[in-house]
Amino acid sequence: MFKVAWHSLYCHPLPLQHRFPMEKYNLLPQQLQHEGIIHANQLINPSKVNDDIILWTHAPEYLNKLNQLSLSSSEIRSTGFPLSETLIEREKVIAQGTIDAALYALKDGIGFNCAGGTHHAFTNKGEGFCLLNDMAIAANYLLKMSLVEQILVVDLDVHQGNGTAQIFANQPKVFTFSMHGKKNYPLRKEQSDLDIELEDFTNDDNYLSLLEEHLNKLVASIKPNFIFYQAGVDVLAEDKLGRLSLTIEGCKARDKIVLAICKKNHIPLAVTMGGGYSPNINTIITAHTNTFRLANDIFC
Numbered sequence: 063m064f065k066v067a068w069h070s071l072y073c074h075p076l077p078l079q080h081r082f083p084m085e086k087y088n089l090l091p092q093q094l095q096h097e098g099i100i101h102a103n104q105l106i107n108p109s110k111v112n113d114d115i116i117l118w119t120h121a122p123e124y125l126n127k128l129n130q131l132s133l134s135s136s137e138i139r140s141t142g143f144p145l146s147e148t149l150i151e152r153e154k155v156i157a158q159g160t161i162d163a164a165l166y167a168l169k170d171g172i173g174f175n176c177a178g179g180t181h182h183a184f185t186n187k188g189e190g191f192c193l194l195n196d197m198a199i200a201a202n203y204l205l206k207m208s209l210v211e212q213i214l215v216v217d218l219d220v221h222q223g224n225g226t227a228q229i230f231a232n233q234p235k236v237f238t239f240s241m242h243g244k245k246n247y248p249l250r251k252e253q254s255d256l257d258i259e260l261e262d263f264t265n266d267d268n269y270l271s272l273l274e275e276h277l278n279k280l281v282a283s284i285k286p287n288f289i290f291y292q293a294g295v296d297v298l299a300e301d302k303l304g305r306l307s308l309t310i311e312g313c314k315a316r317d318k319i320v321l322a323i324c325k326k327n328h329i330p331l332a333v334t335m336g337g338g339y340s341p342n343i344n345t346i347i348t349a350h351t352n353t354f355r356l357a358n359d360i361f362c
Contacts, residue, residue: 064357065166066091066100067108067159068176071152086338086346087177093347099354106166108159110151111199115161118202119195119229121186128153128193141188153194156180160196160334161203164288167330168209172321172361174354178334179292181223182248189225190247197290197334198229201236204288214286214329215239216277216320217254219294219336220246220304227252237284241273243305256280262305266312269297274319281327289329291320294336295349302339310345314352321353321360333357 072087094100116125127133128150138145156177163173180192188194197215204210215230217223217240230236237255244259251257258272280286297316299307308316324331333353338346 063104064100064170064172064174064361065106065163066094066104066174066176066354067162068105069108069155069159071148071155072177085343086335086350089343089347090176090335090350093351094354097351097355099351099358106162108155108162110154111158111161115203116154116157116194116199118206119185119199120183124186133188137187140190141193142191143193150193153180157194157196157199160200160290160332163334164200164204164290164330164332165209167288167332170361171325172331172333172357174357175332175334179219179294179336181217181219181226181292181336182221184225184228190221192225195225195229197292197332198226200332201230201290205235210288211235212284212286213237213288213290214280214284215290215292217241217292218273218297218316218320219292220296220301220306221294221337222246222248222251222257223254223292224248224250224252227254230255237280237286239276239280241269241276246305247303260306263307265307266309266315269306269308269312270315270319273316277319277323281323281329286329289320289324289331291331291333292336293317293320293333293350293353294338295346296337296339298338298340298345298349300340300342300345302341303337304339310349310352313349314356317353317356318360321356325360
């Protein structure tokens, strides 16, 4: 029985223009319990990650700016969020949630964070609704604590994991794999260890064949003993920011490939939610719910 990190701060109030992307953080655990996919005792309540742990990933000057709410106006604009003490607290809770999910994955095979996937946060700056890079913080935690030896980051959000690529550019123990829209945000891409750039309107068949081919090769060649999976659902055709053409079933098949490969190769897996901006919130919740439903089928 896998564990799911969730905290009320995940969906803290924001100005109206920012609220829609946040709704899923409250609705998703409700839907999972309503369908019986998880039970209340599977939810874990993360605390705030310690600043000393954040500093294994982020620059001291940047963390000080966050703690003192002293980002410049241009730095705040880059994050996409109005800066507040509650927002910083939320980011720290999300980061701890991914650490917790990773620790449970080591025990149970898979663990979830109902938020996270903040892959646009760099060592020294935030971008695109990301201030702290939760997967990078959790990956560095596992390495520092000597819990794993080789990590693979599988980032299937429609946007490149540019912050994650920058953070681990010179870290051979973390291999970054990003499969994303070629012409989508960010305009200036970083270099992951492996980038698969997709043309606009890439469909299910092309996407799934590329994913299966490359992920199987990576698992065989780098032999990871832990995987972080950024499972953004902004790959859907309906997504306002996506520009790909995956169906709900295609997105589910994508998740099945990742989860099944991890299970087959006995690789613990921590899953974060990533992006999702379809106009209908039900579409977003359905796509994310499928990931948890597959985890029940494959791991339980």
